[in-house]
Amino acid sequence: MIPSVLKVVHDSPLGGHAGMNNTLDRAKEHFFFPRMGKIITDYVQTCHFCQVRKVTNFKTKQAIVAFPIPSEPFEVWQIDLCGPFPKSVNENTYVFTAVDMFSKFIFAHLLRKNDALTVCKVIYRMFTQFGLCRTLVSDRGSEFVNQCTAGLCKLLEVTQEFTPAFAHHCLGACERQNRTLNERLTAHVLKEKSWETEINSVTFSMNSSVNSSIDFSQFEIVFGKRPKFPVFGAHFNMNDIHPNMQNYFSDLKDRLEIIWEMIVQNAKASGEKIEENANFKLNEIKLSIGDYVYLQRTLTCQGRKFQPLYDGPFVVNSIPSPHLIKLRDPSGKRKLKSPVHINRLKLAHIRAPDPQNYLVQVPRQNPVSTSSDSDSECSQHEIDTEQDIQLLVPNDNPTPLRRTSRVVKKPIRYRDENFLSEISSCDGAQEKIKRILAKKPHGSSFLYLVQLIGEPGQNAKWKPLSELPPKAQELIISRPPPLV
Numbered sequence: 001m002i003p004s005v006l007k008v009v010h011d012s013p014l015g016g017h018a019g020m021n022n023t024l025d026r027a028k029e030h031f032f033f034p035r036m037g038k039i040i041t042d043y044v045q046t047c048h049f050c051q052v053r054k055v056t057n058f059k060t061k062q063a064i065v066a067f068p069i070p071s072e073p074f075e076v077w078q079i080d081l082c083g084p085f086p087k088s089v090n091e092n093t094y095v096f097t098a099v100d101m102f103s104k105f106i107f108a109h110l111l112r113k114n115d116a117l118t119v120c121k122v123i124y125r126m127f128t129q130f131g132l133c134r135t136l137v138s139d140r141g142s143e144f145v146n147q148c149t150a151g152l153c154k155l156l157e158v159t160q161e162f163t164p165a166f167a168h169h170c171l172g173a174c175e176r177q178n179r180t181l182n183e184r185l186t187a188h189v190l191k192e193k194s195w196e197t198e199i200n201s202v203t204f205s206m207n208s209s210v211n212s213s214i215d216f217s218q219f220e221i222v223f224g225k226r227p228k229f230p231v232f233g234a235h236f237n238m239n240d241i242h243p244n245m246q247n248y249f250s251d252l253k254d255r256l257e258i259i260w261e262m263i264v265q266n267a268k269a270s271g272e273k274i275e276e277n278a279n280f281k282l283n284e285i286k287l288s289i290g291d292y293v294y295l296q297r298t299l300t301c302q303g304r305k306f307q308p309l310y311d312g313p314f315v316v317n318s319i320p321s322p323h324l325i326k327l328r329d330p331s332g333k334r335k336l337k338s339p340v341h342i343n344r345l346k347l348a349h350i351r352a353p354d355p356q357n358y359l360v361q362v363p364r365q366n367p368v369s370t371s372s373d374s375d376s377e378c379s380q381h382e383i384d385t386e387q388d389i390q391l392l393v394p395n396d397n398p399t400p401l402r403r404t405s406r407v408v409k410k411p412i413r414y415r416d417e418n419f420l421s422e423i424s425s426c427d428g429a430q431e432k433i434k435r436i437l438a439k440k441p442h443g444s445s446f447l448y449l450v451q452l453i454g455e456p457g458q459n460a461k462w463k464p465l466s467e468l469p470p471k472a473q474e475l476i477i478s479r480p481p482p483l484v
Contacts, residue, residue: 290480350482
């Protein structure tokens with residue numbers, strides 16, 4: 001009766017998949033049953049359709065961590081594609097941008113196409129202009145994740161690293177420069193000028209401007225001096241030539257060392273300030289292997305108003321880092337190869353199979369004392385069972401409930417207090433387990449609903465992981481039970 005009531009007041013079109021308070025209020029008008037608030041709350045909380053579509057105000061937000069600061073310029077690059085832009089006279093539609101993680105120096109190159117071969121050629125051109133780097137960081141776009149770029153980086157011994165999908169803040173240095181580039185180009189485009197002819201001038205203005213996070217311009221960090229502004233004219237003067245080139249290079253080296261030391265200090269202070277501001281308000285989740293989660297989707301196609309906001313549920317397969325999670329589809333239909341960012345996940349509340357059978361308290365009878373006469377034991381058990389069945393028969397049912405002709409015996413552990421299961425030992429408490437039905441949080445760990453061999457599901461017990469045999473612990477890792 002209770003499952004039918006829950007489906008009517010929540011799952012039906014008239015119920016409308018309302019929230020917990022509205023569903024409980026609607027049910028109280030016409031029905032009552034024990035533990036009504038708890039059962040309805042759990043039912044609504046574990047509704048799959050509500051979890052994948054309804055918007056939550058408590059989205060996951062993990063604490064950010066700053067990237068390590070390189071020791072010198074052009075050691076670590078972040079690369080990205082900016083565009084597509086309106087097709088220019090030379091049919092260029094994209095801009096390849098690369099930002100040095102030490103000096104924030106930006107390199108921009110025009111592209112006609114964004115295919116893998118074209119991008120790979122530009123990366124090689126960047127290496128020939130600034131030298132080989134140690135690490136190349138990019139997103140997981142097809143223009144960067146391909147055999148051509150991977151072969152080039154392997155040949156030149158450059159480490160290629162990728163950010164998680166739909167985590168643009170992980171590529172923050174390059175994304176921020178792309179935003180500045182778009183803003184400055186827009187001012188010229190509104191004057192009916194071609195963005196293609198103005199991009200070199202805009203790139204020069206960005207590299208010659210003082211960066212607020214390091215208090216130096218990119219040009220000064222790389223070349224040791226401020227650039228001469230072309231508008232004012234750069235007149236050649238013989239007095240500007242240093243009389244001793246050796247002293248000049250020595251002074252330039254000392255100047256660059258001072259600048260680089262100040263950059264490291266300023267970058268650390270700026271990173272700590274950004275972390276403090278970004279981590280002021282968090283909504284962290286703690287995941288462990290075997291948990292069920294939903295994965296946030298990015299809706300771009302037509303009809304997205306009626307599409308779910310989350311995919312899943314998925315099972316946490318491994319945790320490579322505090323921010324990266326590898327998932328597994330429990331149904332085996334999808335293969336998720338790349339790890340996802342934890343900010344795209346939310347905990348899934350899985351409804352246990354037929355949960356009311358496991359939550360109803362079944363009255364346990366006292367074990368029948370053993371005797372030499374087995375017939376009297378069986379007859380006494382049959383009398384007790386008949387009395388239990390008669391108690392469950394409603395008063396308004398005129399037809400009495402009849403017992404089957406076969407003899408139903410209680411589990412042996414209820415008939416003999418000295419019974420030990422097959423894998424039990426006299427000094428231990430391990431019992432032979434038939435299946436693991438569900439799990440629930442208990443402090444910092446979980447309790448598992450365990451059904452023993454020879455017992456019905458109603459007599460399942462909650463046990464911690466330490467009391468389970470090794471085979472059951474392996475089963476929990478390979479096939480996690482649902483969370484209730």
